[in-house]
Amino acid sequence: MAKRITIDPMTRIEGHLKIEVEIENGKVKNAWSSGTMARGFEALLLGKDPRDASYVTSRFCGVCFSVHQMASARALDAAFGARVPWGGTLLRNLVMGAEYIYDHLVHFYQLSALDYIDIMAVADYKGKDPELNKVKDKVVGLVKRGDTFPLTPRYKPDEFCVNDPDVVISAVKHYLDALNMQIKAKNMGVIFGGRAPHYQSIVVGGFTQLPDINQVARFRSMLDEVAAFVEEVYIPDVVAFGTGPLLPLARAGVGGGHRNYLSYGAFELNESGDKLVFKPGAIFGLVGTKPQRVEPFKPEKITESVRYSWYKKETPKHPYEGSQVFDLQRPEAYSFVKAPRYENVPMEVGPLARGLVDGDPTLLSLINNHGVRPGAVARHAARAIETKKVVEAMYQWCDELTRIMTKPGFRIHDTDHWDPPAESEGAGFFEPPRGALGHWIRIKNHKIANYQAVVPSTWNASPRDERGVRGQYEESLIGVPVPDPENPINVVRVIRSFDPCLACAVHLIDPKTNEIRRFMVE
Amino acid sequence: MLQGRREEVPDRGRKKILILGVGNLLLSDEGVGVHVAERMMEMELPPGVEVMEGGTDGFGLMHVILEADRLILVDAVKGGGPPGSVYRFDVEDCPTAPDVFKTSVHQISILEVIHLSGLIGSTPQTTIIGVEPKSTSMGMELSPEVEAEIPKVIRTVQEVVAASLDHFPENRVVSA
Numbered sequence: 001m002a003k004r005i006t007i008d009p010m011t012r013i014e015g016h017l018k019i020e021v022e023i024e025n026g027k028v029k030n031a032w033s034s035g036t037m038a039r040g041f042e043a044l045l046l047g048k049d050p051r052d053a054s055y056v057t058s059r060f061c062g063v064c065f066s067v068h069q070m071a072s073a074r075a076l077d078a079a080f081g082a083r084v085p086w087g088g089t090l091l092r093n094l095v096m097g098a099e100y101i102y103d104h105l106v107h108f109y110q111l112s113a114l115d116y117i118d119i120m121a122v123a124d125y126k127g128k129d130p131e132l133n134k135v136k137d138k139v140v141g142l143v144k145r146g147d148t149f150p151l152t153p154r155y156k157p158d159e160f161c162v163n164d165p166d167v168v169i170s171a172v173k174h175y176l177d178a179l180n181m182q183i184k185a186k187n188m189g190v191i192f193g194g195r196a197p198h199y200q201s202i203v204v205g206g207f208t209q210l211p212d213i214n215q216v217a218r219f220r221s222m223l224d225e226v227a228a229f230v231e232e233v234y235i236p237d238v239v240a241f242g243t244g245p246l247l248p249l250a251r252a253g254v255g256g257g258h259r260n261y262l263s264y265g266a267f268e269l270n271e272s273g274d275k276l277v278f279k280p281g282a283i284f285g286l287v288g289t290k291p292q293r294v295e296p297f298k299p300e301k302i303t304e305s306v307r308y309s310w311y312k313k314e315t316p317k318h319p320y321e322g323s324q325v326f327d328l329q330r331p332e333a334y335s336f337v338k339a340p341r342y343e344n345v346p347m348e349v350g351p352l353a354r355g356l357v358d359g360d361p362t363l364l365s366l367i368n369n370h371g372v373r374p375g376a377v378a379r380h381a382a383r384a385i386e387t388k389k390v391v392e393a394m395y396q397w398c399d400e401l402t403r404i405m406t407k408p409g410f411r412i413h414d415t416d417h418w419d420p421p422a423e424s425e426g427a428g429f430f431e432p433p434r435g436a437l438g439h440w441i442r443i444k445n446h447k448i449a450n451y452q453a454v455v456p457s458t459w460n461a462s463p464r465d466e467r468g469v470r471g472q473y474e475e476s477l478i479g480v481p482v483p484d485p486e487n488p489i490n491v492v493r494v495i496r497s498f499d500p501c502l503a504c505a506v507h508l509i510d511p512k513t514n515e516i517r518r519f520m521v522e
Numbered sequence: 523m524l525q526g527r528r529e530e531v532p533d534r535g536r537k538k539i540l541i542l543g544v545g546n547l548l549l550s551d552e553g554v555g556v557h558v559a560e561r562m563m564e565m566e567l568p569p570g571v572e573v574m575e576g577g578t579d580g581f582g583l584m585h586v587i588l589e590a591d592r593l594i595l596v597d598a599v600k601g602g603g604p605p606g607s608v609y610r611f612d613v614e615d616c617p618t619a620p621d622v623f624k625t626s627v628h629q630i631s632i633l634e635v636i637h638l639s640g641l642i643g644s645t646p647q648t649t650i651i652g653v654e655p656k657s658t659s660m661g662m663e664l665s666p667e668v669e670a671e672i673p674k675v676i677r678t679v680q681e682v683v684a685a686s687l688d689h690f691p692e693n694r695v696v697s698a
Contacts (some may be wrong), residue, residue, distance in 0.1 A: 041548050044660060065577065106581050138641065179642045183585040198577055324671045 002268045004028055005486050017461060018498055019473070021491055023482050028491065031470070031477035033461050035337035040324035046452040050076055050420045051204055053451065057439065058198045059353050060453070064501060066099050066189065067432035068439070068453070076204035077437040079426030082417035086271040086411055088206025090401045094219065095193050095202065095266055096430075097394040101226050103433035104351075104387045105434050107499045110176035110381060114240055118157035120181045124165040135173045155489035160245050167240070174233050181229045181455070188222045191215050196254060206413035211405060211462075220398050227391045230384075238384040243370070246377050253373025255494035257476030258346050259286040261353035264438065265295055266431035267393055277393045278431055280343055281357040282366065286374060291356075299427055302438070304454065305339040308332055308463040316341070316466055319440040319452040339462040339471060340454050348472045349435030349459045349499060351382040353469035359396050360385060375476070376497035383433075383499075422448045435459060435501050460498050475499065537690040540590035540646075541679055542583070544576040544597050544632055551605075551655030551668045555596040558653075558675050565676075570693040571683055580592040580635050586634055588643040592686045595632065596680055599652025606671035608653035608678055649682050651675060 022030040025178040041060050053076060058069040061411055069090060076086060084092070106278045122139045125132060139169040162168055193199030194209055242250055262338045282301075284290035303316035310333045327333075339346075347353070352374055355363040366372040373382070404410055421443060428439045435456030435480025442450040462471035470478075472497060482488045543559025546552045553572060559575040567573065593635045601609050613636055639645050653675055656665040664672075687693055 041660060044548060044662065059546060059577065065579075102582075110581065176642055179581075179584065179638070182581055183588075186582050186585065331694070 017495075019180045019477070019491065019495060021466040021477055021482070021488070023481075024483050026480060026483045028480045030479045031474040031476065032334060033337075033463060034335040034405075034473055034474040035461060042453060043324055045448045046450050050079065050441060050446075050448050051418075053197070053439075053448065056201055057453065058454065060455075064103075064432055064434065065198050065445055066095060066193065066202070067430060067437055069199060070096055070432075071428045071430040071437045071481055072441075072454070073202050073204055074428030074430060075426045075441045076271060076428070077426070077439050078428060079424040079443055080204055080417045080421060081424075082205040082414040084206040084414060085411040086473070087401065087404060088412040088414075089268055089271075089273075090397045090404075091192050091207040091209075091211060094394060094397050094401070095189050095199065096267070096432075097390050097397070098185050098188035100390045100433050101230065101320050101387060102182050102189070104383050105226075105229075106182050107176045107433075108238065108383065109175045110182075110448060111499070112380065112493075112496050113171060113175060113237075113241075115155075115496060116161060116246065117171050117487065118163040119168065119172065121165045122172055125169045127166060127169075128208035132169050132173060134301060135169055135176065139172060140343055142244040145387050147253065155492060156484075156487045158483075158487070158489055160249055162241070172179075173305070174237060177229070182271075184222050184226055184442045188219055188226075190291065191219050191222075203413075205415065205417055206411075208413065209507075210412060211401065213402075213405075216398060216402055216405075220395075223391070223394055223398070227395075230387050231489060235384050235388060240382055242377050242381055248371045249379075249490075249493075250375070250377035251417065253374035253375040253378070254480055254490065255497055256374050256474045257348060257472045258470075259374060260342075260345055260347045260517075261286065261356050262297070262342055262349050262429055262436055263354045263357040264429035264436045266429075267390070269396065271391060277389055278354045280429075281360050283346065283353075283356055284343075284345065286356065289356075294357075299429070299438070301343045302309075302454065303341055303344070305341060305466040306333075307339070307466050308466075309335050309338050316344075319454055320442060321449075322440075322452040332508050335463040335478045337458050337461055337463060338454075339465040340459050340467050344465070344467070346462065346465065346472050346475070347459055347471060348476075348498075350379065351386050351435075352379045353435060354431060355382040355386060359479065360389075376494045379412065379497040422446055428507050432456060434501055457498075457501050473500075535542065536693045537591035538589060539571045539592045539683060539686050539690070540586065541571065541573045541594045541596065541683070541694075542576050542586065542590075542625070544577050544578065544583075544595065547662060549658060550657045550659060550663060551653070551665050552598050552658040552666055553662075554598050554655065554664060554672075554675075555663055558596045558672060558679070561672065562676060562679065568683065568687060568689075568693065570690070577631075580632065583632065584635055584639050587639045587646065590646045591690070593636070593646040593648040593654055594682050594686075595636075595648060595650045596675065596679065597632065597650065597656045598658070599650065599654060601652060601654055603654045605654055605656030605665065607647070607654035607668040608671060608674050610678055610682070611647040611652070611655070613650060628671045647666040651678050655695070 002022040004022045018034045020032040021028045045056055052073040054069045057072040060068050109249050122136050125136050133415040194201045261283040263278055263280055265276050267277035269275040281295035282295045283291040303318055304322055305316040310326055310328050312327045363382055366381055372378050421446055425442045430437050437456055440452045440453045460472045464470055476494055480494055481489045482490055545555040547556050556575050559573050564574045599609050622669035636645055636648055656667045
């Protein structure tokens with residue numbers, strides 16, 4: 001008899017992502033992923049000046065604000081016929097690069113690492129390293145005060161958790177160091193972005209703020225610090241975990257799912273844009289490192305199904321034609337997330353998809369020479385590998401910016417295309433840290449007539465589609481070992497490996513108690 | 523590094539009092555903290571006092587929290603009172619739910635960021651000025667009930683600022 005368990009909330013904000021799994025004989029037999037909060041911010045844009053879109057969409061999410069701004073600006077570039085000068089592209093890329101470092105470090109250390117270590121092992125550290133003893137005192141101090149959050153994992157450590165005190169204590173030290181590194185990465189974005197969150201500088205046609213030499217120098221010196229951390233701490237940690245206790249999970253490819261991968265491609269390495277850090281493309285049915293089919297990316301192949309979503313029933317539509325009319329009465333529906341499909345097939349997006357589509361040699365060697373199969377552990381590896389790639393590109397962009405910024409005629413914005421066209425449409429594609437992001441805009445009478453965003457977590461967290469085929473989260477959970485239904489730690493590991501972010505919304509403090517009423521100001 | 527009023531005069535070792543408004547501008551009253559911050563940016567404030575708008579950022583706000591000596595956080599708070607109710611409490615008074623963190627897959631709450639900042643630096647004394655929302659549905663305007671209480675919210679923030687200044691004699695303006 002299968003046993004059904006529900007993990008809700010999966011995200012910190014209640015009701016955003018709910019995972020239900022059916023367990024039989026210690027394994028997941030079936031799974032449902034539900035986004036339980038209505039979205040549809042796009043409706044706010046209708047009738048507005050198209051140039052507002054990049055600001056308004058940056059408020060979709062407190063975490064991934066800048067990437068929405070980027071995708072939106074690119075959709076507007078296309079619709080306005082704007083040609084972003086090379087200087088503007090370089091600045092956009094540098095700001096986005098900083099976002100990659102920030103996001104990937106926070107994901108690995110703050111949001112994931114604690115699923116893989118037994119934090120309480122620090123108490124058994126017997127070494128003499130004064131720094132590590134400070135860490136030990138800090139953690140033990142928290143435990144003694146009964147205040148173990150934020151370090152307490154939700155689930156009991158299992159056989160895949162590291163419990164060697166020396167390894168755990170250095171991992172916790174790196175967790176704390178990473179907090180400082182994410183601050184640096186955030187501040188790098190602010191140097192050119194002007195402010196954070198919600199940068200002001202990425203707009204249709206390019207970038208608004210001319211850089212000066214001091215800014216580039218400051219950016220570069222912070223880049224040196226985070227690059228050293230990536231090289232000397234982040235990558236070795238991922239390697240140590242992946243080739244250590246997690247190797248069985250890595251080789252079993254736990255959390256692999258459909259093994260179809262989509263990347264829109266991103267990050268120009270030259271002015272003509274024909275050299276990219278991540279190449280675009282789609283892979284169908286990967287077996288080992290051999291895809292059954294590889295295709296160039298064609299935007300017209302994207303459709304969204306709402307058969308299992310709380311929207312008015314309609315046939316799958318291309319995002320240009322998409323709408324957000326809720327219908328909560330549909331018995332089949334179980335999610336506010338739509339089901340995007342590429343050629344009617346579910347796709348994984350994100351670091352693993354980018355690495356595979358790009359044919360990254362380090363990633364392919366992990367698969368071919370070390371027996372790692374695409375899945376939860378491979379996702380962490382792909383994230384670390386691409387962080388290094390982006391860091392390297394950021395040095396090139398800094399050099400290139402320094403080379404051109406003092407030349408006469410240096411431009412960062414296409415001012416000739418600032419006014420909205422009377423009628424037009426455009427699509428903007430980008431690869432944020434979490435995966436493929438697309439914005440589509442239709443303009444009529446110089447105003448926004450339709451706007452749609454298909455975000456990375458929509459691809460990964462989608463419910464079943466028109467043909468009843470599971471979404472990527474759902475499929476990736478099938479067969480995942482859950483020996484103890486009270487402790488579904490592997491389910492959480494798989495979902496977290498995607499870096500889910502359905503948090504495009506609420507920020508309300510809800511203490512779940514009326515206690516706060518005591519503090520009412522009369 | 524965020525948008526806000528900048529100290530024009532050299533700081534003479536002044537303490538930094540940060541008014542941080544957070545929330546989502548696209549969800550009507552949920553964005554009340556941001557609305558309050560934007561209005562306070564237009565106002566004259568004592569030396570050492572800065573206003574910032576933090577949107578719904580989490581970890582990204584850690585550095586500004588760490589740089590502050592005193593933090594006044596303005597946010598929507600569900601306390602169970604009528605819409606527009608204003609609450610004032612210190613962060614220690616608020617039962618931050620460790621349970622919430624444990625189930626976190628991705629983002630963490632602003633209260634957790636404040637606690638976490640204590641692991642790598644010193645957490646400023648933090649007062650929360652909360653406003654009971656009427657509506658958190660989509661929309662870029664505040665509800666009339668909440669809008670009507672904005673002057674009271676600002677007054678409450680100013681009272682906390684004044685009380686904080688009493689503790690920071692180094693922030694007193696010395697006339698030439």
